[in-house]
Amino acid sequence: MSDAHPPLRSFGRLKSRPIKPRQAALVEARLPGLRIPPGPLAPRDLMPAAREVWLEIGFGGGEHMAAQASRAPDTLILGAEPFLNGVASAVRHIDEQGLTNVRLQDGDVRELIARLPDACLDRVFILFPDPWPKSRHHKRRLVQTDTVAELARLLKPGGRLRFASDVAHYVDWALEIIGADPAFTWTAARADDWRVPPADHITTRYEDKRLGDCAPVFLDFVRI
Numbered sequence: 001m002s003d004a005h006p007p008l009r010s011f012g013r014l015k016s017r018p019i020k021p022r023q024a025a026l027v028e029a030r031l032p033g034l035r036i037p038p039g040p041l042a043p044r045d046l047m048p049a050a051r052e053v054w055l056e057i058g059f060g061g062g063e064h065m066a067a068q069a070s071r072a073p074d075t076l077i078l079g080a081e082p083f084l085n086g087v088a089s090a091v092r093h094i095d096e097q098g099l100t101n102v103r104l105q106d107g108d109v110r111e112l113i114a115r116l117p118d119a120c121l122d123r124v125f126i127l128f129p130d131p132w133p134k135s136r137h138h139k140r141r142l143v144q145t146d147t148v149a150e151l152a153r154l155l156k157p158g159g160r161l162r163f164a165s166d167v168a169h170y171v172d173w174a175l176e177i178i179g180a181d182p183a184f185t186w187t188a189a190r191a192d193d194w195r196v197p198p199a200d201h202i203t204t205r206y207e208d209k210r211l212g213d214c215a216p217v218f219l220d221f222v223r224i
């Protein structure tokens with residue numbers, strides 16, 4: 001990411017309702033220790049015993065991230081989310097579940113991506129990203145050729161990228177853009193592979209709202 005030309009904002013609100021005093025106190029106490037440190041980063045330094053490193057982009061309220069972290073305690077999960085209420089909610093889940101394998105970027109994932117080394121990730125999740133439905137806003141979508149190329153750089157060979165959306169145009173967009181990157185291959189062999197939630201999927205808060213124009217679609221790609 002160039003400092004001279006920061007990317008367009010791909011997210012909407014940074015804050016909605018006020019954060020309650022108890023939650024604000026928890027964030028103040030816990031976020032500094034959970035935050036991914038600035039500068040160049042070797043994720044394994046954050047958890048040397050980690051067997052795998054996963055990245056969740058735009059974790060929203062953090063329910064999926066926390067549930068995955070709880071299921072895979074030997075995996076380090078990096079989560080990025082600029083929406084402050086979402087970060088506060090994630091901190092609460094991490095605290096309540098006593099998770100020690102989650103670290104947070106409370107900001108744009110592209111700043112984190114830029115300082116991660118090649119082939120450091122085993123999995124990436126992009127679940128129900130902001131749809132930016134108007135044509136003039138499509139350039140704000142998180143899935144863009146350059147971001148996908150960066151994810152290809154970060155994923156190990158055999159690593160996996162999951163994209164999910166309930167917006168038909170965004171599904172087509174993701175298939176076209178990720179499909180055009182020779183580093184990725186789409187794993188689906190039959191319709192149920194994209195229209196049935198994968199066995200390891202955890203329903204997200206946004207997904208539950210059913211705000212899109214189609215049933216949720218799950219696209220799993222492998223980094224060749």
Ligand SMILES: C[S@@+](CC[C@H](N)C(=O)[O-])C[C@H]1O[C@@H](n2cnc3c(N)ncnc32)[C@H](O)[C@@H]1O
Nearest residue numbers: 010011058059060108109127128130204205206
């Ligand atoms: C529609 S919400 C879905 C949240 C969550 N994945 C879910 O399914 O409940 C999309 C989220 O992506 C976040 N987001 C958008 N652009 C982002 C970026 N550049 N880096 C990190 N998160 C981003 C937004 O702030 C928002 O919370």
